[in-house]
Amino acid sequence: MFLDVPPVSGLSDPFPIRVSDVSPGAVVRIGLRATDAAGVVWSSLTEFTADGGGRVDTCTSLPGSAEWGPANSLGPLWTLRPEHGTPGSGFSLEPSGAVALDIRVRSTGAALGAGASRTIGRRAREVDAPPAPGLPAARFFVPDDGGPHPGVVLLGGAEGGVPAAAAAELADRGWSTVAWDWFPRESGGVDVGELRAALRAFVGHRSVAGDRVALVGRGRGAELALLLAVAEPDLVGPVVAHSPTDVRTNDPHADPSATTYLGDAVPAVDLPAPELGSAFARLRSRLRPALAQKSLELAGYYADARRKAGEDAVAAARIPVENVRGPLLVTAGTADAVWDSETMAGALAQRAAEAGIDAYAIVYPGAGHGVGWPFTPAGLPVPDTTAAYGSAVALGGDRTASGAAAARSRDAVLEFLGEFHGGETA
Known part of the structure; x- marks a missing residue:
């Protein structure tokens, strides 16, 4: 038995596993094992049937269980x-x-087959981030050559933290990329004016080429990307918004008056929170899922907020996407459990296109919330939940459908940024 795998590749690159010299029609078991940065061991075991030539190729072969389709090398x-x-x-x-991935292959009825250990690596390097006083943290990655490259700002969602690995992924593809930890702790809010100042500082950095940057955000980060693009059309060019909202949203905290954005944001108001009655009613809405050990599903909350607010309040909270410079790429999954990003992404793209802005919308069947590259590496499993608003929040979607969406998102984002903002296209 012969095993052929790439010695080093990017997390989102195709990962072909090719097995040869086995009996035609034999069942071949491909086992994968990796330990993540938190020390958790992950594994999978997938069975394939060798073709008439005694070969299995994950680029073209489907497993017997057929959890995904069509064939994709990242499926396992x-x-x-x-x-x-x-x-x-x-x-x-x-x-x-970087991820160390151990691969083991054997065919049924035969001795232990070939084994190999491979590292999926990164080639980007980190430098000091431009000053951003209004942010808890920021990480800045640039391509290896050290020269100025088009700049990209990454904005994660309500989970908070710095999406540093995603920034390294983009830097590996030719963009000087900063990742911001921007989402406010608790319900204290974030000063949009300070974020705009941080944006100007990034544009002026010696490692950033040109006078405009691209913004890439997901979930609440997509909302912020659109707000910043509206506020700074002379600084912001291309925008990628994964699982976006088309209105400025409220925070689903216990306090219905909580807001995320402070200062000079347009629109100036959130979509009003739905009235839950007493403080106990608000607390109960959180305690029930927690006590039942279930994840918080926010789709109903945001749908209820929109319905109860009425047309005038929704219109007042609507993000004026027609004022961005563009171009604009919006993506959404049909099984988003956080909010109806499919409908809202379509509305954003339509209003932008009607204003003469280059706008593109991609919908991923069966995918959940936030499935967008580079936040979701195409070559790793997609989580079912995330920690946000003090709770475990359900993201929705089928894992293999979300994985396939991540692979498609990689190609779409690279092509979009490559065409409109330099860097690589594949």
């Missing part, structure tokens, strides 16, 4: 599960994005 990676971890948790990455 999407099915990785924690051996002794929290169900629904994500694969934890170091900022470098």
Whole structure:
């Protein structure tokens, strides 16, 4: 038996596993095992049937269980599960994005087959981030050559933290990329004016080429990307918004008056929170899922907020996407459990196109919330939940459908940024 795998590749690059010299029609078991940055061991075991030439190629072969389709070399990676971890948790990455992946292959009825250990590596390097007083943290990655490259700002969602591995992924593709930890702790809010100042500082950095940057955000980060693009059309060019909202949203905290954005944001008001009556009613809405050990599903909350607010309040909170410079790429999954990003992404793209802005919308069947590259590496399993607003929040979607969406998102984002903002296209 002969095993052929790439010695080093990017987290989102195709990962072909090719097995040859086995009996035609034999069942070949491909096992994967990796330990993430949190020390959690992940593994998967997938069975394929060798073709008439005694070969299996994950680029063209489907497993017997057929959890995904059509064939995709990343499929076995999407099915990785924690051996002794929290169900629904994500694969934890170091900022470098490196993953040691152990591959074992054997055919049924035969002795132990070939084995190999491979590292999926990153080639970007980290430098000091431009000053950003209004942010808890920021990480800045640039391509290896050290020269100025088009700049990109990454904005994660309500989970908070710095999406550093995603920034390294983009830097590896030719963009000087800063990742901001921007989402406010508790319900204290974030000063949009300070974020705009941080944006100007980034544009002026010696490692950033040109006078405009691209923004890439997901979830609440997509909302912020659109708000910043409206506020700074002379600084912001291309915008990628994964699982966006078309209105400025409220925070689903216990206090219905909580807001995320402080200062000079347009629109100036949130979509009003739905009235839950007493403080106990608000607390109960959180306690019930927690006591039942269920994740918080926010789609109903945001749909209820929109319905109860009425047309005038929705219109007042609507993000004026027609004022961005563009171009604009919006993506959404049909099984988003946080909010109806499919409908809102379509509305954003339509209003932008009607204003003469280059706008593109991509919908991923069966995918959940926030499935967008580079936040979701195409070659890792997609989590079912995330920690946000003090709770475990359900993201929705089928894991293999979300994995396939991540692979498609990689190609779409690279092509979009490559065409409108330099860098690589593949």
